[in-house]
Amino acid sequence: MRIKTVGIVGGGPGGLLAAYFLEKIVNAPVHVTLFEASERLGGKILTPTFSSAPVSYEAGAAEFYDYSHFDEDPLKDLIHELGLSIQPMGGSSVIMDDHLLSSTVDIEKHLGSAAVEELKAFDRRARNLITPDEFYHSDHPEGTSKPVERTSFASMFEQIKDPQARRYVETLIHSDLATEPRCTNISYGLQNYLMNDCDYMTLYGIVGGNELLPRELISRIHATLKTQHVVNEVSKRGHKICVETIHEEITESHEFDYVIVALPHVSIPTVNFADDDLAESIRDHHDHYNHPAHYLRVSMLFDRQFWKPTLNDSYWMLDKFDGCCLYDESSRQPGSPYGVLGWLLGGEAALEMCELNDEQLIEAALDSLPPFLSEARECFLEGCVHRWASAVSALPGGIGKKNEAERHQPEPIHHPNLFLVGDYLYDTTLNGVLDSAHYVASWIAAKLDEDAATTHTNQVLETTGVFQNVSN
Ligand SMILES: Cc1cc2nc3c(=O)[nH]c(=O)nc-3n(C[C@H](O)[C@H](O)[C@H](O)COP(=O)(O)OP(=O)(O)OC[C@H]3O[C@@H](n4cnc5c(N)ncnc54)[C@H](O)[C@@H]3O)c2cc1C
Known part of the structure; x- marks a missing residue:
């Protein structure tokens, strides 16, 4: 035959x-x-190594989404079948106006009690619109009979009256969205908001990259x-x-x-x-x-993990560049004496900054850090930039x-x-x-x-x- x-x-x-x-x-x-x-x-799965030390970092896809607590999770099954080990990733802190907001108490202290109430109301609306089960089954193999969704995700932000609360949510999701709320719909926007909630999904990386x-x-x-x-x-x-x-x-x-x-x-x-x-x-x-969406990654090697013990998660959200994600890339390599931070910029800020040269981008990333991380400059060893304009979808x-x-x-x-x-x-x-x-x-x-x-x-x-x- x-x-x-x-x-x-x-x-x-x-x-x-x-x-x-x-x-x-x-x-x-x-x-x-x-x-x-x-x-x-x-x-776009890319784990390069810095040239000044044998330390790796993620320059493309950052984490894998774990749905195994619902039902089938073919990607996690495949990773297991290939004999690869995984490590959980997580983070819930937002750095806003140079303050680390890790709990409701922190949010109330720095943004006020009105902001806390608005954030709780937004969270309730989001969870009511998409339940964990609907989130898991959100792709419809036969298409969907629902009316075409034309309302932009920006409309949900208009319901948040407190400007501080609105900026908090924008900071929280901007880098996951990789676009602006007006350029996507409510379903996709909310999926990116709810992915921070462990009832909906958890995150992991592959040990070794x-x-x-x-x-x-x-x-x-x-x-x-x-x-x-x-x-x-x-x-x-x-x-x-x-x-x-x-x-x-x-x-x-x-x-x-x-x-x-x-x-x-x-x-x-x-x-x-x-x-x-x-x-x-x-x-x-x-x-x-x-419906193109954009990313830009700036990764830096430091001679030590100067953010410890203040910051301990795998990542934090930072209110610079319209909201970006700051990864502790060294948390993927326990025991390494070096420190690695990765800035993941998304949306229009990422697209505009793709035009700058590597040195300018490294400077801008270092400048974005709050005063409590000012040791960054003295610990800096090397910086690398990866531009991902139009590489993902906004819708x-x-x-x-x-x-x-x-x-x-x-x-x-x-x-x-x-x-x-x-x-x-x-x-x-x-x-x-x-x-x-x-x-x-x-x-x-x-x-x-x-x-x-x-x-x-x-x-x-x-x-x-x-x-x-x-x-x-
Ligand atoms: C910065 C960033 C962060 C991300 N984070 C995550 C994440 O945390 N979790 C997640 O699940 N996903 C994430 N993604 C998305 C994930 O990387 C993609 O879903 C995945 O890479 C898509 O795979 P692909 O093969 O379709 O496309 P690609 O990975 O883009 O691969 C396409 C390949 O085709 C090649 N090619 C292009 N043109 C031609 C041609 N004419 N002839 C031959 N070859 C060609 C390219 O060189 C490339 O190697 C992220 C993406 C980016 C950019």
Whole structure:
């Protein structure tokens, strides 16, 4: 039986997970080739090491979302299956106007009792609008019959009359949102607010660095992995799909039975989808999901953890840059004498600051620290910057959720063997991209098994002479 071929475009978590699931699920013989534009696989899961000391930090995806207290949690199960250890992460403090607010007493002392009452009321409204169970089941595989949600998340802020309380909530969620409240809807905004509540989810990281996840996937898959192969065109050639790549200035053409395009929405327009009907469908697909959100990370190595014992969590929210998250990256490496802080800026502030050079960004990050962390400058050893403009989605799923088949197959009539995978089709997280990759791998596996069964039946009919008898 002829081995069927699958081409995957993109070597981030989406492409790697699609290859892993495909090889795991499919019964028929299949060969997978994966093309990655850069020299490294793993996409936005990135755990680099500083050059002045062997200390690592997360430069992309920061944490994994744990839903296992509800029901199935396929990402956590996979991490376990790959033999990786996890460590819980947490934080509930906000640094506002140079004060550390870690409890209701702190909030009352610095923001006043009116702010506390408003914050409690906001929390009640949020919890009433989305219960933990609704949060877990918030993706609807068949789309949703609810009216399209057009009210912006900003409308919920208008209900908070106390300006201090409003600024507290904005600071709390801005870096998780990666956009401004007016650019997203109430559901997505509230999901980002409620993720700070352990009734809804808890957080964890991978011991040794989050990049161990893609590395473990790579070590298990048998696919041909072609790095530094930029895919610039996808087209149909008879029953095959042709993927054109550029590698070291040489253009190559590769034909496949099935193709999975596992690119973030921002990268889709960089590929030319050559056939007219396909090009139009991909344009519509991109327009539907084109709600870019932005991140910027500044990571710094210090000669000691000068914030201890005042600050002990894995992260804190800071009221600078319209609200950013300050990670204690060294909490991921217990026992290390060094200190590492990571600033995660989101939204318009991140987009604007992406224009600055690394030195300016490191200065701005150091300036953002409150006086009780002023030792930062004397302990500073090295700073690194990672810019992630338009890298995530401000409105995953787009306006009006599509069903899963429509999300993944933009042109089913003439291109039934071309699929798209992406976190932007779900919730712009690693959990979402896993669901997407698993859905497409299962679909292709079912098609391959069907093809194999048909071929087998035809072979049996041929050997038993049924075809000849019919044609006679
Ligand atoms: C700063 C930051 C923090 C985040 N934090 C979290 C978090 O805490 N938790 C969480 O769950 N998620 C988080 N995310 C989101 C998470 O990183 C994504 O969900 C995930 O990386 C999506 O995987 P992907 O494979 O779809 O895309 P990517 O990771 O972007 O991978 C796509 C790959 O395709 C390649 N590519 C692009 N164009 C081409 C081309 N033409 N030809 C070939 N290859 C191409 C790219 O080089 C890249 O390697 C964060 C993202 C960022 C940026």
